[in-house]
Amino acid sequence: MNLIVHTDAVEASVKTRPSQSKKAKVTAQPLAVVNTLIIGAGFAGLGSAIRLQQAGLKDIVILERSSKVGGTWRDNTYPGAACDIPSNLYSYSFAQNPNWSRGFSGSAEILDYINYLVGNFQLNELIKFNQNVSALSFDQASGLWTIALADGEFYQARTVISAAGPLSNFSFPQIDGLENFKGKKIHSANWDHDYDIKGKRVAVIGTGASAIQIIPELVKTADFVKVFQRTPGWVTPRPDYKTPEWNKAVFRTLPAAQTAMRRALYWAHESMALAVIWNSPLTKVAEQLAKSHLKNQVKDTWLRRQLTPDFKIGCKRVLVSNDYYPALQKPNCKLITWPIVKITEQGVQTMEGVEHAVDCIVFATGFDVSKSGTPFPITGLNNRNLAQEWSRGAQAYKSINVSGFPNLFFTFGPNSGPGHNSALVYMESQIDYAVRVIKTIIDQGIKALDVRPEVQAQYNKGIQQRLAKTNWNSGCKSWYLTEDGFNATMYPGFATQYKRQMATFDQKDYQVMTA
Numbered sequence: 001m002n003l004i005v006h007t008d009a010v011e012a013s014v015k016t017r018p019s020q021s022k023k024a025k026v027t028a029q030p031l032a033v034v035n036t037l038i039i040g041a042g043f044a045g046l047g048s049a050i051r052l053q054q055a056g057l058k059d060i061v062i063l064e065r066s067s068k069v070g071g072t073w074r075d076n077t078y079p080g081a082a083c084d085i086p087s088n089l090y091s092y093s094f095a096q097n098p099n100w101s102r103g104f105s106g107s108a109e110i111l112d113y114i115n116y117l118v119g120n121f122q123l124n125e126l127i128k129f130n131q132n133v134s135a136l137s138f139d140q141a142s143g144l145w146t147i148a149l150a151d152g153e154f155y156q157a158r159t160v161i162s163a164a165g166p167l168s169n170f171s172f173p174q175i176d177g178l179e180n181f182k183g184k185k186i187h188s189a190n191w192d193h194d195y196d197i198k199g200k201r202v203a204v205i206g207t208g209a210s211a212i213q214i215i216p217e218l219v220k221t222a223d224f225v226k227v228f229q230r231t232p233g234w235v236t237p238r239p240d241y242k243t244p245e246w247n248k249a250v251f252r253t254l255p256a257a258q259t260a261m262r263r264a265l266y267w268a269h270e271s272m273a274l275a276v277i278w279n280s281p282l283t284k285v286a287e288q289l290a291k292s293h294l295k296n297q298v299k300d301t302w303l304r305r306q307l308t309p310d311f312k313i314g315c316k317r318v319l320v321s322n323d324y325y326p327a328l329q330k331p332n333c334k335l336i337t338w339p340i341v342k343i344t345e346q347g348v349q350t351m352e353g354v355e356h357a358v359d360c361i362v363f364a365t366g367f368d369v370s371k372s373g374t375p376f377p378i379t380g381l382n383n384r385n386l387a388q389e390w391s392r393g394a395q396a397y398k399s400i401n402v403s404g405f406p407n408l409f410f411t412f413g414p415n416s417g418p419g420h421n422s423a424l425v426y427m428e429s430q431i432d433y434a435v436r437v438i439k440t441i442i443d444q445g446i447k448a449l450d451v452r453p454e455v456q457a458q459y460n461k462g463i464q465q466r467l468a469k470t471n472w473n474s475g476c477k478s479w480y481l482t483e484d485g486f487n488a489t490m491y492p493g494f495a496t497q498y499k500r501q502m503a504t505f506d507q508k509d510y511q512v513m514t515a
Contacts, residue, residue, distance in 0.1 A: 030146070030156040035059035035442055037147055037157035041127050042071020043114065044411035044427055045163035047092055050121045051435045054094075057442060061155060062123070063131040063147065069118055071165050073111045078191040078210065078364075079217035081107035084238070084320040088258065089265040089422040095120070096258050098251030104240045136160065137379040138406065143447035143513070145407065159407045159438045164375060173205070173365045176342040183347070184360040188214060199223045200359040203348050205340070207233060211364035212319050216327035218362070225333045226356055228340055228348065231476075232306065234290045234313045238320045266495070272420040273494050276314030277470050287313045297325035306337050314419060314471035316478040366479055380405035381450070390414075393486035397456040397509070398501060400430055406450035406513070407441060409434040414488045415463050417480070419472065421495040429502035436505045448513040455509045466492035 036052060038045045041064035049060055068074055083090050087100035090110070097113050105113075118124055132150040139146065147155040170189040172178060178185075186192050188210040202222045204215055207229045218225050251258040275286035290313060298304045307325070309316075328335050338350035347358040378386040384404045396402045399416035400409050411430050418426055441449050467473050467487045472480050480489040491498050 030154050032061055033144070033156045034061045035157065036061075036159045036161065036438055037145070037155055038062045038161045038163055039133050039147070040064065040071060040163035040165060041066075041069040041118075041129075042073070042163065042165050043424065044165060044431070045071075045161070046114065046117050046121075046123060047424075047427060048161050048163055048411065048431050048434065049123055049126055050092075050094070050117065051431050052438065053121070055435050055439055057435070057439060060126050061157070062127045063133055063149075063155070064127055064129050065132040067129050069127065070111050070114050072189075073107050073114060075189055076107055076191075076210070077193070078188045078214050080213035081210075082213060083107075083110060084209065085269075085422045086265050088262050089269065090424055092117075092424060093259075093262065093428060096251075096255065096262065098255070098258055099248050100243055102240060102242055104238060133376055135377045135379070136162075136408070137377075138381060138408070138448075140381055140448065140513075143407070159409070159441055161409045161411065161434055161438075162413075163411045165412060170366070172363055175205075175340060177349075178343045180345050181343050181347070181361060182345050183358060186360060186362050188362065188364040195360070197221050197360070201357065202226070203228060203356060203358040203361045204364055205348070205361060206364035206366070207231075208364060208366060209317055209319055210366070212321045212324040214362060214364055215333070216321075216323040219327045219330045219333045223332065225330075226336055226348075226358065227328065227333065228336045228350075229306070230339070231316070232309050233316055233319045234287070234309050235293060235307075235319045235321055235324060236286070236290050237293050238322045240322070266421070266425065269421040270494055270496060276318055276420050277472075277492065279312060279471055279474070283313060283471070294325065298329065300329070303328070303335065306335060311476035312471045312474050315474050315476040316480075317419075378405065378408075380408075381448075390488075392484070393482050394488040395456065395460045397451040397459050398433065399491070400433060400502075401437075401451045401456075401510075403451045403453040403456045406448035409437070415460075415467075415491050416498070417490040418495060418498075419490055425495050426491070426498055429499045433502040433505060440505070440507065444514075446512055446514060448511075449507075450511045450513070452509060452511055463492065 036057060036059065038048050038060065041062050045062055046069065049062055052060055066074065082104055084104065086103055087105040091097055091113060095117060097116070101109060133147055134150045135148040137146050144156045144158060145160045147157060147160065170187055172185065172187060184195055186195065197218060198221045200222050201224045202218055203226050204211055204218065205228045207227060212235065215225065215227055274280050275282040291308070294304055294307060298307060327333055336350060336356070338352050341349050341351050343361070344355055346355060348356045348361065350356065374387045374390065380386065381404050386402065386405060394414040396410060396414045399413040402408065411427060416426055416430065437449065440446065467490065470492050472478065472490050473487055481487050
């Protein structure tokens, strides 16, 4: 492509980068200047590259900080890791897989599907591995984003898709004494497969989506498992099944049959919005289903009471499992509901003064979801800092563009989280919208396309007004909310509504700068 690299912009970007180690090599020229640079080679990044190529936009580079593709499904390999959305819906509509082995696939099979995307759509040559992005900065004179790497090198691009994903970073929780523990510490997002659980006394901190998959596997081999619960969640049955060979054959021979199955699953999940997003008569039905599931699987009345939530279903993430409750009742498992005071050298001390001695602590405490701030510095027009602007809660236009940061697109940006349907349904809509806008920028020779601030403000005003009426904002504490209760995470509506808003790109909503 014929683009002039502005030396002043390059020098400015180098000067404003975070300090590098002495070994870092800083060059005066970018490694490449491309039309579109994608950050992340997980579902969103790979899907973006596929759709860009299908739209005729082939000048692409994908930067991946790891040595392999896969994102969260590469990193989450803990025992029992699986998706809680049916496989035929947790996949791209433009790349359906007729060979899913189960109704709800495990992480290894999902990762195989992701690798299939790379091979089938010939994405390998686009991906640059071990490229850890440390900063983004936009130069108004050239209309280029500079993408700085941790090693001091950099790329430049006319457009950038940030597909790093909301579930890509993790850390151990801030619990007093954590550093004093002499045993093994494992985070669910970074499982140590070399550590042998067999015969060990294990503490599991957390009872969320990862924990309820891990615990049934741990009780099979550990000497004893103690589960530390802060808040019980709503747990519903998991309608899982092994896919018969005839079913796979039908899908391979008649792809339309799989599309019909996918459509049926989509509408079934859409109906769940009426139960979990808003407080409606169906909310009580869903709660009764979960209570019946609890009663059928847990006969002890005191344990049932400990496992019964005191908030509306949907306020926190709804959990799906057939084997979590049975695992808690195994002879070598015990639920602990006393609050944790600190971690000691030997284990976990709870508020009533008991020290629970263990060999290993498993932290199933989730991810560092960015609801306010950014994973690395992002500098836009007039040196605007996105982390500062998002310090009290992230906001964007249609979850994908932010005023003051032209030609930058987020997948799973602010207020795009689903509470009832497949994340990939939302992701496809975001990707197709981004591709449509990027194609407009490239085809029309637009230097910068920046969403109008008043358009973004009006959009977010409507989002927050709608969120106020949802179960997510009904009073419980969840990872959906910031510390002061601002919901920057979830979309307050049906997936159908989200898809409809993303299907329309109105250039009047943006300020245009031409070369």
